[in-house]
Amino acid sequence: MPPITLYFLQASRSIRIAWLLEELGVDYEVKAAEREGQKAPQWMKDEAGGLGKFPVLKDGETFLYESGNITEYLCDKYDTEHRLLPPLGDPKRYQVLQWVHAAEATYMLHSLAILYARWNQKGGDVAATEAGLALNVQKDLDYLASERGKSKGMFLVGDGPTAADVMMEFSVDFILTRELGTKGREWERVDQYRKDCQSTATWKKAQKKTGHQL
Ligand SMILES: N[C@@H](CCC(=O)N[C@@H](CS)C(=O)NCC(=O)O)C(=O)O
Incomplete structure (x- = not known):
C-alpha cells in the first residue's frame, strides 16, 4: 500500500x-x-x-x-531536483509561486463568484450580477494570454510543467468549460495553454487514474 x-x-x-x-x-x-x-x-x-x-x-x-x-x-x-518548484531564494521560484497563488486567490476567486451567483442568488438580476463580475475574469484571462504571448516556453515558466501549471490548468479549464464570465469571448492562447497541459503524458495518466471529467 x-x-x-x-x-x-x-x-x-x-x-x-x-x-x-x-x-x-x-x-x-x-x-x-x-x-x-x-x-x-x-x-x-x-x-x-x-x-x-x-x-x-x-x-x-x-x-x-x-x-x-x-x-x-x-x-x-x-x-x-527542483524541476517543479525552484529552490528558496531563486527568483524563478517566485515566478512559479505567483501562479500557484493566483490560481486560487485570483482566477478561482473571480470565477467562483459567478458560479455562486448562478447557484445561490435569490432574486434580482443574475445576468446583471454576472456581467459585473465578468470584468475581473476577462482581465485575468487577458493577462494570462499576454504572458503566454511573451513566454518562449510551452508552459508558464519554461518548457516543462511546473507547480505553476499544476495549479493554473484547473482554474483555466474551470473558467472556460463553465463559461464563467467569458461572455462568448475566446482567448486562443489560453485555450492552447489548456490543451498543452492536458496533452502531457502525466496529466493524461492522472485523468485516467482518477476519472476526472469537468
Ligand atoms: N482553496 C481550496 C478549495 C477547496 C474546495 O473548495 N474544494 C471544493 C471542490 S473544487 C469542494 O471540496 N467542495 C465540496 C463541498 O463543498 O462539499 C483548495 O484549493 O484546495
Whole structure:
C-alpha cells in the first residue's frame, strides 16, 4: 500500500494533485467520490477531516489541506531536483509561486463568484450580477494570454510543467468549460495553454487514474 492517499472529489481541483503526483513519479492511492448534489459525501469529509473541502492528501499519518499548500509540500518533499518548484531564494521560484497563488486567490476567486451567483442568488438580476463580475475574469484571462504571448516556453515558466501549471490548468479549464464570465469571448492562447497541459503524458495518466471529467 503506498503511504500517500489522495482524497479525490469529482470533478474538482483534486486533479491538480493527481497531476503533480504523476509529475513527481510518486506512487499514490486514490479515494474518489462523486458529489452528492454539489457537495462532497459525508464519509469522505469524516475520513479526511479539515474543512470538508477537497483535495486532501494523507502522507503517512499526516493530513494536508488546500491544493496550493499540498503542492508546496509535495514539491518540498519529493521534487529534490527542483524541476517543479525552484529552490528558496531563486527568483524563478517566485515566478512559479505567483501562479500557484493566483490560481486560487485570483482566477478561482473571480470565477467562483459567478458560479455562486448562478447557484445561490435569490432574486434580482443574475445576468446583471454576472456581467459585473465578468470584468475581473476577462482581465485575468487577458493577462494570462499576454504572458503566454511573451513566454518562449510551452508552459508558464519554461518548457516543462511546473507547480505553476499544476495549479493554473484547473482554474483555466474551470473558467472556460463553465463559461464563467467569458461572455462568448475566446482567448486562443489560453485555450492552447489548456490543451498543452492536458496533452502531457502525466496529466493524461492522472485523468485516467482518477476519472476526472469537468
Ligand atoms: N482553496 C481550496 C478549495 C477547496 C474546495 O473548495 N474544494 C471544493 C471542490 S473544487 C469542494 O471540496 N467542495 C465540496 C463541498 O463543498 O462539499 C483548495 O484549493 O484546495
